[in-house]
Amino acid sequence: MENVELLFLNIAKFIFNWLQSIGLSPLWADFVMLVIKFACIAGIVTVNILILIWLERKVSGFIQQRLGPNRLGPFGIFQTVADAIKLLTKEDIIPSRTDKFIFRTAPIFFIIISLMLYIVIPFGDGMQIVDLNIGVFYFLSVGSLATIAILMAGWGSNNKWSLLGAMRSVAQMITYEIPLAFSLLGIIMIAGSLRMSDIIAAQSNVWFILLQPIAFITYFIAATAELNRGPFDMPEAEQELTAGAYTEYTGMRWALFFLAEYTNLFAVSAIAATMFFGGWQGPFLPSWLWLPIKAYLIMMIFFWIKWTFPRIRMDHLMSFSWKVLIPISLANIILTGCGIHLFRWMGWW
Amino acid sequence: MVLEKDDTEILAKNNIIVTTLEKMFNWGRAHSFWPLSYGCNCCPMEMMAAGAARFDIARYGYEVFRASPRQADLLVVAGPITLKMRPVVERVYEQMPEPKWVLAMGNCAISGGPFKDGYSVLPGADTLFKVDVYVPGCPPRPEGLFHGLLELKKQVQGKA
Ligand code: SF4
Numbered sequence: 001m002e003n004v005e006l007l008f009l010n011i012a013k014f015i016f017n018w019l020q021s022i023g024l025s026p027l028w029a030d031f032v033m034l035v036i037k038f039a040c041i042a043g044i045v046t047v048n049i050l051i052l053i054w055l056e057r058k059v060s061g062f063i064q065q066r067l068g069p070n071r072l073g074p075f076g077i078f079q080t081v082a083d084a085i086k087l088l089t090k091e092d093i094i095p096s097r098t099d100k101f102i103f104r105t106a107p108i109f110f111i112i113i114s115l116m117l118y119i120v121i122p123f124g125d126g127m128q129i130v131d132l133n134i135g136v137f138y139f140l141s142v143g144s145l146a147t148i149a150i151l152m153a154g155w156g157s158n159n160k161w162s163l164l165g166a167m168r169s170v171a172q173m174i175t176y177e178i179p180l181a182f183s184l185l186g187i188i189m190i191a192g193s194l195r196m197s198d199i200i201a202a203q204s205n206v207w208f209i210l211l212q213p214i215a216f217i218t219y220f221i222a223a224t225a226e227l228n229r230g231p232f233d234m235p236e237a238e239q240e241l242t243a244g245a246y247t248e249y250t251g252m253r254w255a256l257f258f259l260a261e262y263t264n265l266f267a268v269s270a271i272a273a274t275m276f277f278g279g280w281q282g283p284f285l286p287s288w289l290w291l292p293i294k295a296y297l298i299m300m301i302f303f304w305i306k307w308t309f310p311r312i313r314m315d316h317l318m319s320f321s322w323k324v325l326i327p328i329s330l331a332n333i334i335l336t337g338c339g340i341h342l343f344r345w346m347g348w349w
Numbered sequence: 350m351v352l353e354k355d356d357t358e359i360l361a362k363n364n365i366i367v368t369t370l371e372k373m374f375n376w377g378r379a380h381s382f383w384p385l386s387y388g389c390n391c392c393p394m395e396m397m398a399a400g401a402a403r404f405d406i407a408r409y410g411y412e413v414f415r416a417s418p419r420q421a422d423l424l425v426v427a428g429p430i431t432l433k434m435r436p437v438v439e440r441v442y443e444q445m446p447e448p449k450w451v452l453a454m455g456n457c458a459i460s461g462g463p464f465k466d467g468y469s470v471l472p473g474a475d476t477l478f479k480v481d482v483y484v485p486g487c488p489p490r491p492e493g494l495f496h497g498l499l500e501l502k503k504q505v506q507g508k509a
Contacts, residue, residue, distance in 0.1 A: 057412075065402040068405075070408050076410065083413075084376045091447040112351070
């Protein structure tokens with residue numbers, strides 16, 4: 001059991017020692033380890049996406065009383081592989097009137113940002129690439145950069161649908177960034193730290209979902225909007241905007257946007273698991289299994305909501321955030337503050 | 350340069366990797382046609398039925414209907430092409446990235462169907478571009494559409 005728990009840490013230690021034994025200075029060995037860790041993240045992300053897209057198609061099928069992909073491999077598990085091969089070999093169209101540099105860099109920028117989120121995710125006990133002392137702040141600020149990538153895509157495409165989709169997405173993401181940050185503030189006040197490992201340690205007795213249920217709901221709604229997922233998928237609204245900001249993108253360039261959205265989905269769910277569900281803590285199973293299990297359960301709720309609700313209108317979307325979500329999350333912060341003081345005063349905490 | 354028979358065999362031997370890679374690409378393409386959401390008249394209703402619970406086009410992995418022609422692989426011409434619609438269809442076809450395929454669904458798309466004597470309807474989609482698979486019927490049932498898609502899959506994999 002002990003060995004299973006420490007499996008990845010031991011592998012890392014072994015590689016580190018081996019690197020030093022072949023004559024690398026500790027600094028260089030650290031650098032090589034960072035590269036290896038990044039490669040691991042890339043591997044995790046790719047496998048994850050392949051599973052996630054298949055899962056989403058399956059789940060959507062079950063929700064609509066269909067079977068979903070089931071012809072390629074057992075339960076259609078190779079369907080995504082076929083799609084990936086096809087997308088890789090499609091013609092790469094760059095329309096002549098586009099702003100070429102911005103058009104080309106937008107998808108790369110988007111996927112880099114979503115990969116950067118993985119740096120602060122604690123995958124297990126001590127299995128975090130860097131345990132920043134401003135982990136939550138880093139997550140929020142880097143996550144909101146994705147807006148720029150979508151705006152770049154919309155502007156660079158020189159297409160009215162793209163620009164409209166990008167504008168909507170910017171408005172939506174800026175609006176929902178605020179309740180997203182506010183809903184995490186209550187937790188930071190209780191845990192007294194922005195560091196992920198401290199927040200997880202603070203949940204060793206009770207998960208924060210029990211102390212902050214309202215915050216979880218506001219976080220969840222705001223995250224759905226941040227991820228551009230249904231019922232908030234305004235930027236991609238197919239019926240009105242063709243494919244929104246991505247209208248002009250073909251093949252792999254388009255796929256990069258698609259992949260980045262799923263990458264973000266896992267990152268946001270993993271952070272939700274860390275902040276509200278005790279992170280990698282759990283009985284019996286090793287810590288590096290608990291986080292994916294919790295994150296996947298949260299993602300199931302994302303799928304469930306996406307395939308159950310119709311898309312809501314743009315003005316409703318904005319007014320919902322400004323008139324409902326932000327006041328609720330603000331009230332939650334005040335309540336949390338009062339609660340903390342009450343607990344201290346009564347000497348319970 | 351004119352190749353002798355022996356030369357081609359030697360070349361074929363040297364290029365064996367390329368051909369198998371091509372096979373893999375075709376396997377991928379054949380199992381993920383993403384149709385463009387396009388249609389006018391009654392055949393699209395059958396196409397929608399094909400996507401819904403009873404028939405479920407998703408089993409073959411062809412359910413990703415894309416609204417933007419830039420991301421679609423397959424143009425299902427469902428219904429008649431009127432003269433007014435003609436420039437739109439042509440343009441949408443041009444906007445799709447290669448490799449792309451066309452499936453003519455229903456008698457209207459094949460020959461003009463019941464409207465073929467009309468003054469405003471094209472006699473078939475193949476007057477505009479190359480059609481890969483014809484699915485006859487007025488309208489064809491969803492099973493018919495599936496049969497056409499599976500025939501197209503065989504074509505793409507070179508097994509037809
Ligand atoms: S083939 Fe028949 S069913 Fe299909 S569009 Fe034409 S008239 Fe309608």
